[in-house]
Structure formats: C-alpha cells, structure tokens
C-alpha cells in the first residue's frame with residue numbers, strides 16, 4: 001500500500017470517529033508495514049501467543065498508568081476518572097462512532113480507550129524484530145499515548161489543532177516512561193522501542209499530484225489529522241521522558 005492510500009485510509013478512519021480525539025493513527029499499521037516491505041523485509045507473522053503477551057503487557061501498563069495519573073491528579077486536588085480499556089478487532093461501535101481496524105483511540109464520551117489488539121501486537125513485533133528485543137514498550141507506548149489524551153482532556157486541555165493534542169499525548173506517554181524508569185520497571189531496549197513506535201506512527205508524507213486543488217485538499221486533510229512527523233513524535237515523547245508531566249502540560253506543574 002502506498003503512502004497516499006495509507007493516509008487516505010487513516011483520514012477516512014478518523015472522520016468516522018467523530019467525537020473521539022485523535023486516533024493513534026489508523027494507517028499506521030499499514031504504514032509501518034509498508035516501511036518494512038519497501039525495505040524488502042518480510043511482514044511480521046503474529047501468533048496467538050504474541051497477541052496474548054501483548055495484551056498482558058497492555059493490561060499491566062494500564063494498571064501502572066492509572067496508578068500514576070491518579071496520584072498526579074491527587075497532588076493537584078483533582079479526581080482522575082480512570083478510563084476503561086477495551087480491546088477490539090476488525091472495528092467496534094462506540095459512543096464516538098465506529099472505530100476502524102488497526103487503530104487505538106480515546107473516546108471522551110464513554111471515557112474509554114479502545115485498541116485493536118492485533119494492531120498493537122503487530123507494532124510490538126515490528127519493533128522487536130527491528131531492534132532485537134521483545135518490543136513490548138511499543139505496545140505500552142500506544143496505551144500510554146491514549147491515556148495521555150484522557151489525562152489532558154480531564155485537565156481541561158483541548159486544542160483545536162490536532163498536532164497540539166497529539167504532541168501533548170506523546171509527551172505524557174514519555175512522562176509515563178519516566179515514572180516507569182523511577183519504578184525500576186524499564187528494561188534494556190524499552191526506551192528505544194518507545195522511540196521506534198513513535199517514529200513508525202509519524203505522519204506519512206503526502207504524495208502530491210501537482211493538481212493544485214486536490215493538493216490543497218490533501219494538505220488540509222494532513223494538517224487536520226496531524227500527529228507530527230517521525231522526528232516531532234520522538235521529540236515530544238523525549239520531552240516527557242526528560243521533564244515529566246510538567247514538561248507536557250502547564251496544568252501538571
């Protein structure tokens with residue numbers, strides 16, 4: 001699948017999830033895989049065991065995330081309403097609309113993080129193969145990013161610009177990694193896995209056709225759904241990793 005179609009798929013997916021904030025990136029799985037295939041690398045094969053392991057990590061990370069943000073909110077004198085974590089495959093109907101396959105998203109209306117567990121396990125396996133590790137932090141990073149949306153929105157932060165919301169969520173995922181480091185639950189390779197995941201989910205480069213009207217339309221669609229380039233996403237995660245939540249949101253200072 002070329003980048004334009006990956007992007008088009010993602011935009012369609014995002015458009016369908018009206019009311020939910022910024023999917024992790026609907027085309028990302030395909031995008032990441034198209035990266036792999038252009039490099040003449042075999043696509044990953046997922047086993048039931050891989051998915052089970054990834055779900056276990058996601059569940060453990062979820063518990064640690066809820067503990068961390070509950071404590072942070074308590075410090076601020078605010079109650080954190082922990083979102084639910086719901087797995088799906090091949091699409092799911094939510095109060096924010098239909099979630100497309102190969103995605104993860106936070107839905108404000110139901111205070112729920114939805115994630116396609118095959119998609120998340122695939123991202124972990126791609127990272128693991130590229131880095132020679134277990135790749136688990138890539139899966140955890142996705143859940144931490146969606147939790148970041150919940151945290152930001154519950155603190156009243158909501159930008160009209162997609163990129164700004166995404167940058168905060170990536171930064172808060174980094175802040176979680178910082179906390180995990182303090183807790184001693186970060187293994188060798190984890191931080192590189194997180195960076196890999198952020199980079200793999202960077203905005204695809206739009207393939208402009210030279211037709212002014214359709215190019216302008218495409219540019220607007222890209223801006224409206226922007227999560228940031230590979231470099232921006234890695235940097236935003238690093239900001240949280242180095243500076244904690246306060247580096248991401250004034251409300252957390």
Ligand SMILES: [Zn+2]
Nearest residue numbers: 022023024169
């Ligand atoms: Zn997001």
